[in-house]
Amino acid sequence: MPQQSIRIQGARTNNLQHLDVEVPRGRLVVFVGVSGSGKSSLVFDTIAAEAGYQLNETYPPYIRNRLPKWARPEVGHIEGLSPVVVINQRRLGGNARSTVGTITDIWTYLRLLFSRVSKPHVGESTAFSFNDPAGMCPTCSGLGEVVASAVDRFVDLDKSLREGAVLLPGSATGGYWYSHFADIGVFALDTPLRRWSRDERHALLYGIGSAGSLASLLPKDYEGVVERFERIYLRGSGDMSERKKETLGKFTRAKVCPNCRGDRLNEASRTATVLGHTIGEMARMEVSELAELVPRVTEPSVSPVVSALTDRLQAMVGIGLGYLHLGRATPTLSGGESQRIKTLRHLGSSLTEILYVFDEPTVGLHPHDVNSMTEVLRQLRDKGNSVLVVEHDPAVMAIADQVIEVGPGAGEQGGKLVYQGTFEGLRQADTATAAALAQHRPIKEEPRTPRGHITLADATRNNLKNVTADIPTGVMTVLTGVAGSGKTSLAGELIAQHEAVVIDQKPVSTNRRSTPITYTGIATPIRSLFARQNGVSARLFSANSEGACPDCKGLGVVYHDLAFMEEQETVCETCQGRRFTPEVLKYTVAGLSIADIDELTIRKAIDQLPDHAIVRALRHLDEVGLGYLRLGQPLTTLSGGECQRVKIAKELRDSTGPTLYVLDEPTTGLHIQDIDTLLSLLDGLVDHGHTVVLIEHNLDVIRRADWMIDLGPGPGKHGGKILYQGTVANIAGTATAEALSGDLFRAPSASLSKPASC
Structure with a gap:
């Protein structure tokens, strides 16, 4: 008889405190709790991680090295797992060639349809691929856009040439390019460009090819500011340095390709039509509109293509994404849109007894749209799968077969099972989530008066x-x-x-050395404080510099390459995980070594570290509710909500003016x-x-x-x-x-x- 539950004993991943729990299989289970309570540690870092690890172990080493890596969790015992599919909040991202059509495979079916029944016939499906030389527009190489000079950013009209009116690198007074336009005796050096005539400004920018009487006064070898920039930055060859990339980003903008007008395809592919529409026109239609159009293709030879294409389009409509179009670039999608697109490929699957794990699937959804996602969760469960959801939305809790709350608090105060049962039972429980559900926040009665x-x-x-x-x-x-x-x-x-000041949904960049302190820029003031109070170099207190343990290079752990087996991490025997040399650890501030600082919580650090700049920066972290985090806690261990607040704390700094x-x-x-x-x-x-x-x-x-x-x-x-x-x-x-x-x-x-x- 199949096991009826996922049984976990002694889970210790991150802040989990030897947690024991049985999660029913074949059910929709929602995990709740305050941010940082341990929900993600239980669902993603324990259950999903162990399921992914064990599945990978069934493959030979050659294949295993090419699969996603799963870190095995700290857990005493776990059983009852199934192959896992994790659908997280991470944006799809991708490059300039990645679109809604390509990421969902809908574009592949649409290309196939056009290659078989379009008029005129222009070739195989690659002829309609903007990622293939056979189909891409030669002008923009299939990107739909070209990089053009942002000429309005080249000059400051309120300055004269001598004051640095030309803003391009090397054009300031004394710069390499300054003499090319300043020493030819044609342009007024001390008159602000705003007071120049249109012909004078045009000659400066475009040289002898410009219109106007002033062009005839220019030396034959004079190269306009725009001409020179485009020769060096847009038509130049060779590797692109970071400085050159920065200049391009500052002084150029993308514009629609003048050849394909954004269709990305060559001329032949742009002329072919199905039902009177080109493939570019279909790419610009909303998915809901395209879903109604495609079934009108009645040729028997392509009926399987039409059926597959229609099913995928209707699935997008059903999941609430009918307003998108296939040409939409994936980097522009929100986290919620990305997550729903990832879900699409599983709706038509015939597999059963899969373990689906979702991370806040209602992110980015208006309350009016939540039903479309909850219906998807139900569909996956009703096919015989186990669906585990980390969620804060009461509408998702309400449809759960079971709700599990982890807590009672965050960080060291969390990691325990505090409730398991129905949603109605949760509302009667004595937990943080129950208290929050009972709280009613009324509409603000006296809004502030705008300035x-x-x-x-x-x-x-x-x-x-x-x-x-x-x-x-x-x-x-x-x-x-x-x-x-x-x-x-x-x-x-x-x-x-x-x-x-913009605080968007882009993920926090993390690596093994990233902590809330390094990310918010507090590491340098801390090193300076230790250096100042001990009269030594600040470099000693950097785990990336002079004071680092020579054996682990300041990581505190050593990574062992075991060839085809999983990389092994062990605590450094030399520094015992403290990352610094014994000499450095002798220096203290307020009785604390630099290694002790990493173990301080943010709230304690505010009270103990005698430096105004450090305390002011840490206070922002405390104000967003992260006072329980340790200063040296790796960002890779934080939940999505915690990372979001680290980012907010960094950006919400004191400003000099409104x-x-x-x-x-x-x-x-x-x-x-x-x-x-x-x-x-x-x-x-x-x-x-x-x-x-x-x-x-x-x-x-x-x-x-x-x-x-x-x-x-x-x-x-x-x-x-x-x-x-x-x-x-x-x-x-x-x-x-x-x-x-x-x-x-x-x-x-x-x-x-x-x-x-x-």
């Missing part, structure tokens, strides 16, 4: 329909709307038109209880004179905003309009208004008197 406003004019990015909006300053504004309604596009236009902050879903990875901490931090920014703009779906955050701009009414081409802008209390008649009035899971009626059941 003024900044205008966002005529925005047409993506699906925006000439949107103009006034963003109030000195208050907190939230951008709302269903997924794909235009929120991110509106924020992008705001950032493009006005200087802002600053515009734009945050993209800052509640990602946050437990309901932790949202109050975030809101207090954002309120503090506004109280200090800053302007905060959020893209957010969390209803508690929306209720606390001073102002809101609701977009829609639908996704993609059905959105891109402002439905409402004003105070939250007055919104009506939109999907967001409906969600605010119908939040069924956040009522003050839940009792907290009953004990937890395990």
Whole structure:
């Protein structure tokens, strides 16, 4: 008889405290708990990791070396596992050639369809591939865009040549290129360029090929500023240095390819049609529109292709991504969109008894759209699979067969099983999640009064329909709307038109040496403090420099290459994991060695380290609720929510003047209880004179905003309009208004008197 549960005994990964639990198989199980409680350590780093490791072990060494690596968890015993599929929040990313069509394989079927029935016939399916020389546009090499000079960035019109009006490298007074335009006796050196005639500026930039009378006065060998830049940076050959890449990024912009107009394909492939549409036109259609069009192809010879293509398109519509188009670049997708696309390939699978593991599948979803994802989770379970979900959304908890809460707190205060049972039972339990579910946050009754406003004019990015909006300053504004309604596009236009500090969803970059301290730039002040108080070089206190243990190179561990077997990590025998030489460890501050600093929690460090700059930087980490982290804790051990807050702490620094902050879903990875901490931090920014703009779906955050701009009414081409802008209390008649009035899971009626059941 098949085992009915996944049995875990003595789980010790990260902060798990010898946790024992039985997770039912063939069920939808949701794991909850405050951020940093150990949910991810249990689900991803223990259950999924062991399942992935054991599956890899069934392959021969040659294959195993080419499979994803799984670190074996610290656990006493685990049984009842199945092959695992992990669907995380990590964005799809990819390069400039990666699109929604290519990542979902839909483009492959569409190419096949065109190669068989298009008119005129232009060749095999490679003729419609922009990644193959047979199909790609020769001008842009299949990218759909070309790099062009951003000439408006080349000069500062308010400066003269002698003052450095030409901003390109080497063009300042005394620079290598300065004499090429300053010593020819044609241009006025001390007159700001704004006071030059149009012909004079054109001659400076474009040389003898420019129009106007001044061109005839130029030496025959004179090379205009734009000509020289394009010769060196755009047409030059050889390896691209980091400095050259930086210059290109600063003084160029991408523009639509003048040949293919963004279709990416050569001329022959662009002329072929099916049902009167070219493949480029189909790539620009919304998936929902394309799903209705494709079944009209009735040729019997391609019926299997049409069927497969239709199934995949309809699956995208069913999962709430019908507003996307196949030409959409994957790096522009949100974390939630990326996760749903990853899910697509599993919906049509005939495999059963698979272990599916999801990391917050409702990230990026408006409450109106959550049902599409919960239905997917149910479908996977009903096919006979086990579905484990780490989630903070009460709507997902409500459909679970079982809810497991890990806690009771974060870090060292977490790692224990505090509840296991139904969602209704959870609401009656004495846990952090139960308390948060019982808390009701009302709509702000007295919104702050704006100091003024900044205008966002005529925005047409993506699906925006000439949107103009006034963003109030000195208050907190939230951008709302269903997924794909235009929120991110509106924020992008705001950032493009006005200087802002941006905190987006891009992942925190981590490696073996990354810690909250190195990431936020506090390591240098700490080394300087030790050097100053002990009268020695600061280099001694760097694990990457003079003070590092010579055997482990400052890592504290040694990695052993065992050829085809898993790399083995052992504590360094020389320094016993303390990373520094004995001589360095003799130096102390407040009775602590540099190795002891790594073991301090952020909250204790604020009290013990006598340095204002260090304390001020650490306070930001404490204010976002991460005071329990150790200073030397590797970022690779943090949960998604913790990494997000490390990033927020780094960016939310004190500013010299009023600053515009734009945050993209800052509640990602946050437990309901932790949202109050975030809101207090954002309120503090506004109280200090800053302007905060959020893209957010969390209803508690929306209720606390001073102002809101609701977009829609639908996704993609059905959105891109402002439905409402004003105070939250007055919104009506939109999907967001409906969600605010119908939040069924956040009522003050839940009792907290009953004990937890395990």
